[in-house]
Amino acid sequence: MGERIKELEDRTRFEPAEVEPRIVERWLASGLFHPEPAGVASENYSIAIPPPNVTGSLHMGHALNGAVQDTLIRYNRMKFPPTRRTKWILGTDHAGIATQAQVEKALLTEGINRHELGREAFVERVWEWRAHYGGTIVEQFKRLGASCDYSEERFTLDEGYARAVMQVFVKLYEKGWIYRDRYIVNWDPGSRSAISDLEVEERRETDTLYSIRYDVEGGGSVTIATVRPETMLGDTAVAVHPDDERYRALVGRKAILPLVGRHLPIIADDYVKMDFGTGQLKITPAHDPNDFEIGSRHELDQVSVIGEDGRMTAEAGERFAGLTVMEAREAVVAELEREGRIVACEDYEHEVPYSHRSGQRIEPLISLQWFMSMDELARPAIAAVRDGRVRIVPENHRRVYLDWMENIRPWCISRQLWWGHRLPVYYCETCGHVNVALSAPDACAECAGHLRQEEDVLDTWFSSALWPFATLGWPQDTPELKAFYPTNVLSTARDILFLWVARMIMMGIELTGEVPFSDVYIHSVIQAPDGRRMSKSLGTGIDPLREIDSHGADAVRFGLLAMSSTQDVRYSAEKVQQGQALANKLFNAARFALVRIDASLGSDRAEAVEPQPLARTVEDRWILSRLTRVLSDTAVRIERYDFSHAALGLYDFVYGELCDWYLEIVKQRLSDLAEAGSEDDGRQELAATLLYVLRETVAMAHPLIPFVTEELWRYLDDSGELLAGCSYPRAREDLIDLQAEAELARTIEAVTLVRGWRDSVGARAGQFVDARLCADGYELTAPLLARLARLRLLAEDERSQALDAVGTSPANGDASVAGGREPPAPPTAVASVPIPGGTVEVLSGEGLDLGAAERRREATRQKLLAEIERVQGKLERSGFVQKAPAAVVAGERERLGRLRAELDVL
C-alpha cells in the first residue's frame, strides 16, 4: 500500500478528465470486454446494442441507453465470473435514408447531384463517407465507459451481414410472403422514395375546406368537399352512401368533372359518411388511400396527377402540369372560382401526413413496390409476448405492442435509394420473368434472356430486424450464435417499438425458431429541461459529451439513471451534479480511510490487513448491517431495471450512512489508534472492517459509476486485477444486526436533536457543552453521542467539580463519594434536551442564549401536543381499534406512549 497511498494523499478531488481516459485504455487493453464464445446462451449473458446510425453522434438517448445497458452488462459480468460469459454486441446501422441524405447534401455543396455521379460512384462516395465519419459514435461510447465488445464491431452492410439479409429475402419470397404490387404508398418527395406507414407522422394543420359543385349529366349537380382541390384532376368517381335517401336517384348517373370534363360514375359505398359535408364524396383512387380502396372495390380508373417529383404530371396534369402541388392548388381554385363552382370555403383543422425522414409532406400515390405480408409473421410474435417468453418492461407497453401487432398491415420494404441492400431480384428483359436468387444468375431461368437487377434497396429496418442473430454469424451455426443467442434483454426507447423491436421478434422467431431476447426494457425519453423535445433544430439539445467533459462520465451516467423512470422525464442537471458529488465523495472517503489506516498501522502492516467484516463495536456492526441491505437492494433494483432507485439508494448509503455517520464515528478511533501502543488495540479489526466496507461499496457501485470505482480499486485491491473483471459483492445475511441498527438509529436521532438545540441557543461550533445523559439505550453509544454532539458528558465524580466551577453546584459537594453524608441535591440543569429514551440535561449555560432555548422548547412542546392529540384522536375514533390491523393499532399506541414520555421529560 505504502507508495501508492502516498500518491493518493494529495488528490483532494476526483478529476474525471484526468482519470477516465487512462481507465478506458486499461479496460480496452485488458480484453475483459471480449468473451470467448463458449457454452450456450442460457448460461451466458448478452445484449445486442441498438445499432446507432453509422455517421451519427452520441445524443442524450444514446447516453441513457448506454448507461442502462452498461450497468446491466457490468453487473452481469461481475455476477458469475468466469462461468457466465458476458457480451455486449456492438455495431452500427447503415441507415439508408439518413446517410444517403447526408452525403447528397455534402455533394450538393460541391455542386454535384447523385444522378450526375451515377449509382456506383455515389455508393463509393458513401462508403468513403462512412470510413471518414463512421468511427465517431463508437469512440463516443467508449467515453461513456460502455463495455461493448469492441473487438467485433458489426455493420448492417458488411459482407456477412448482407448475405444474411439476402438469404432472408429469398426465403420469404419463396414462402410467398414477399411480393411485388402496384399499390398506394406514402411517397416522400423529400427522399424521392416510398416510406412505410411507421415513418409517417401526422401533424395538425389548418387548411381550407372547399365545397365544389360538379354538374350531373342530364341536369342537377353534386357538391363535394375537399382540402386538396388539385387532386380533383384525378377524380374517377363521386360516391354517396347506399342508405342515403337524398341521393338514391343519383347513383348510376354521371357527374362531369369541372376543368377536365371527364364523366364520373356516381357510385354507392358505405365508406361515405352521410353526416359529413353534403354526404357526397369525390373519389381519387391514385392519391388517397381510402379512395384507392374504394376504387378497387368498384374497379375505378386510377388517374395519377401528381408525380414522384411532387409536381403535376404531364400525362394528366392538364394545363397545370409541372406546377408544384401548392401552386396547382391555387391555380385550380382560381379557375373554379372563375367558373363559379366554389360553393363555400371554410377553415378546417385536420391531420396532415409528413415524412419523418425528410420532413416533407407525404404524397400518397400509386407505385410499384415490394411488400411483405405480416400476418403469418405476427402470429407467433403475438404469442411470445402473450405467454411471457418475451417480457416487456414496464408492462403497460405490452398492450400497445399487442394492439399494433393484431392490426398489422403489409410492410412496404422497397426504397428508391442507392445506399442499402439492393434487392436480389433480377428481371428478364426478354420474357419479363422475375428471378429471385442469392447471387446474380447469369441468365433468365425461364428463357435464358438477359437480366437486369432491381434498382431498389430494402428498407433499413428490414436488415436491422435481423440484428440480434445476424451479428453473431447467422445463418451459419457459429460458436458465437450458440453462446450468445438468444440475447437477454433489448433496451430502447419506445419510439422504435414497432419499427424495430416488433420486427426483430417476428424475424427472430421465423428464422431462428427462438425469441431474440427475453426482456424488452423501454427506458425514458429525456426531454429538454423546459419539457420540449430535445432536438438540434429546436436548439433544445444537450450534448452528453459536453456534460461528460465538465462533470465526468460517472456523473452523467448516474444522473441519467437517477432521472430516468417509467415515463418521459426532463433533463435534470442537478442529478448529474449529484452524481459528480457522489463520485468525489466516494473518492475522498476511500482516500481518507486508506491514508489513515496507512498512518495508524504503518505501511507494512497496513498492507497485511485482510479486508473482512470483523466487527468489534456497535458502529462496526451497524455499518456492516447497513451495507448488507444496500448490497441486496442495489442488486434487486438493477435486476428489476429500477435504475433510478439503484443509483439514489447508493447515494443515500454513501452519504447518509457511510460518510456522514460511520466515517465520522471511526475518525476518532483511527486517530486514537495512531497513538495507541498495545497490540490488542483493535486497530487491525477496524482496518479490516473499514477496508471491507469500502471494497464492497466500490464493487457494488461499479456497474453504475465504473470510472471512480475502477480508479479506487487500484488502492483497495493488491492483486492488480481490474474491478471490471471482479465478482459482484453478495449480501451476507449473517451481517444483518437489528440491535445495532436500532441503537445507531436512536443515537443518530439524538445527535441531530442536540445539534438542533445547540444551533438554537447559539452554541459555537467547536464548543463542548457540559451535560448529563439521562436516557436509556445509550450504553454502547454514549461516547459517540458525546463526541458528535459536542457534549462533555460528565461522569458522577467530575460533575460536581464542573458544577462548582460554574457556581451552580450545591456547596456541600461531591455526590459520588461514599460515606454517611447527606446525598446532595441533584445538580440543577439549565436546560433539558429531549432525545429518544430520555433527555440530555445541560448543566452549563455559559455563553448560551437560553431564552432561545426556552422558546425552542415551547415550540417543541406545541408540536408534541398536536401530535399527541392527533394520535389520540385516531385511537379514539370509532372503528379504528376494531377494524384496523392489530399491528397498526399497537404501533399507534406505542407511539402515543413515546410521545407522552417525551412530553413528560420536556
Add this chain to the structure above:
RNA sequence: GGGCGCGUAGCUCAGUGGGAGAGCGCUCGCUUCACACGCGAGAGGUCGCAGGUUCGAAACCCGCCGCGCCCACCA
C-alpha cells in the same frame, strides 16, 4: 376517434392504504485534522379541483380542469 400517462416543497422528481420525502435552490452557522464540487442546522407543501369507498386516502374508484405522448383511412 381510441389508448397510455402525468398534475406532491420555488425547480426537477420519488412516494401508491396507517407518522408528507430527496436533490438543487433559499436562510442561518462553520478554515470541526477526507471532501468548501465540503460540513451542521433550518424555513418551505389544504399532495390540481369536487365527490365516493374505507376506521383511515397523496395513494383506490367516479367526474371535472390542465398538460404530455402513442395509435387511427371522416373528405
